[in-house]
Amino acid sequence: MTFINYAAREINCKIVYYGPGLCGKTTNLQYIYDRTNPAAKGKLISLATETDRTLFFDFLPLDLGTVRGFKTRFHLYTVPGQVFYDASRKLILKGVDGVVFVADSQEARMDANVESMRNLEKNLEDHGFDLNTIPYVLQFNKRDLPTALPADEMYRQLNYKGEPTFEATAPLGTGVFDTLKAVAKQVLMELRKK
Amino acid sequence: MAQFVLFDEEFQQIKEVIGRLRADAQAKVVFIVDKNGQQIAAQGDLEALDTTSLASLTAGNVAATDGLAKLIGEKEFPVLFHEGERDNVYISIVGQRVILVVIFDERSSLGLVRLRVRKANQDLERIFVAIQAKVESEKERRTDGVDSPFAEITDDDIDSLFRE
Numbered sequence: 001m002t003f004i005n006y007a008a009r010e011i012n013c014k015i016v017y018y019g020p021g022l023c024g025k026t027t028n029l030q031y032i033y034d035r036t037n038p039a040a041k042g043k044l045i046s047l048a049t050e051t052d053r054t055l056f057f058d059f060l061p062l063d064l065g066t067v068r069g070f071k072t073r074f075h076l077y078t079v080p081g082q083v084f085y086d087a088s089r090k091l092i093l094k095g096v097d098g099v100v101f102v103a104d105s106q107e108a109r110m111d112a113n114v115e116s117m118r119n120l121e122k123n124l125e126d127h128g129f130d131l132n133t134i135p136y137v138l139q140f141n142k143r144d145l146p147t148a149l150p151a152d153e154m155y156r157q158l159n160y161k162g163e164p165t166f167e168a169t170a171p172l173g174t175g176v177f178d179t180l181k182a183v184a185k186q187v188l189m190e191l192r193k194k
Numbered sequence: 195m196a197q198f199v200l201f202d203e204e205f206q207q208i209k210e211v212i213g214r215l216r217a218d219a220q221a222k223v224v225f226i227v228d229k230n231g232q233q234i235a236a237q238g239d240l241e242a243l244d245t246t247s248l249a250s251l252t253a254g255n256v257a258a259t260d261g262l263a264k265l266i267g268e269k270e271f272p273v274l275f276h277e278g279e280r281d282n283v284y285i286s287i288v289g290q291r292v293i294l295v296v297i298f299d300e301r302s303s304l305g306l307v308r309l310r311v312r313k314a315n316q317d318l319e320r321i322f323v324a325i326q327a328k329v330e331s332e333k334e335r336r337t338d339g340v341d342s343p344f345a346e347i348t349d350d351d352i353d354s355l356f357r358e
Binding site (some may be wrong): 001002003004005006007008011012014042043045047056057059061063065067069070072075088091092094095178181184185188189191192 | 247333345349
């Protein structure tokens with residue numbers, strides 16, 4: 001739910017990174033955090049287990065700059081990817097403005113990608129959203145791994161509605177900002193329609 | 195996609211209510227967050243506080259507790275209280291839509307905070323009902339041909355946000 005604050009002249013939007021366990025959602029946020037000017041970012045909060053698996057969510061507030069006199073603030077969240085955290089995952093989607101689906105390129109993780117995408121579709125529906133209409137970007141992560149499937153094969157299996165799709169290697173930053181930019185753009189374009 | 199819009203008039207009213215609550219409850223900080231984790235307004239000793247993170251974690255906390263409530267067949271837990279060694283956090287839900295957070299120390303007490311929050315909750319609920327009505331009427335006005343300031347956003351506006 002975009003929050004437009006006329007008093008503070010701010011637009012606040014919520015973007016959620018979704019995807020199967022260990023696909024690199026947190027790594028995307030970590031890279032964005034590392035490469036963003038300190039004045040434009042808040043703290044990166046990770047609610048993680050002792051083994052650094054996301055338990056509830058990661059959170060990163062980002063100031064992107066000014067549009068039409070309004071400061072644009074994006075709140076980036078990740079969900080816990082592991083299957084059994086579904087109740088928590090669903091909570092994070094509350095009030096979401098845009099979704100990034102991070103897919104793991106390894107062949108062995110294709111079933112997990114497909115299952116996670118179905119789960120996203122269902123959890124969005126439960127909040128009254130529709131994956132067909134919500135701002136949405138697909139990212140093929142871990143392109144550097146030798147076991148990565150060809151991108152066109154992944155596209156065939158995971159493309160949902162012709163959404164913008166990016167190949168990424170999140171620890172090196174490849175494709176990370178392109179993905180963020182694409183989803184932020186769609187979210188801001190949605191404001192035009194209001 | 196739903197939207198929450200806050201206008202200057204109501205923003206000032208909210209700040210006034212939570213400022214009064216802070217004084218009456220002898221609290222350190224009072225702030226309001228929407229259920230999605232966006233901070234709406236804050237009053238008090240804010241310099242040392244990361245209010246953006248506080249807002250997001252509060253909303254996460256309330257969302258998780260709401261989930262717990264539903265699992266055991268409750269509608270919601272309207273009040274959450276966290277007691278620390280020095281500081282305490284009192285969280286309450288206003289009209290099922292926003293979250294009121296009061297941080298206080300030994301200069302106040304749970305009883306006093308609870309009492310003052312009850313009164314402030316009613317005032318805040320009235321304001322948020324008014325905001326909702328205003329947003330609805332704005333929407334109608336817009337369909338009558340008056341556009342929002344964002345109707346004119348261009349690709350260039352957005353691209354400029356990402357220029358290094």
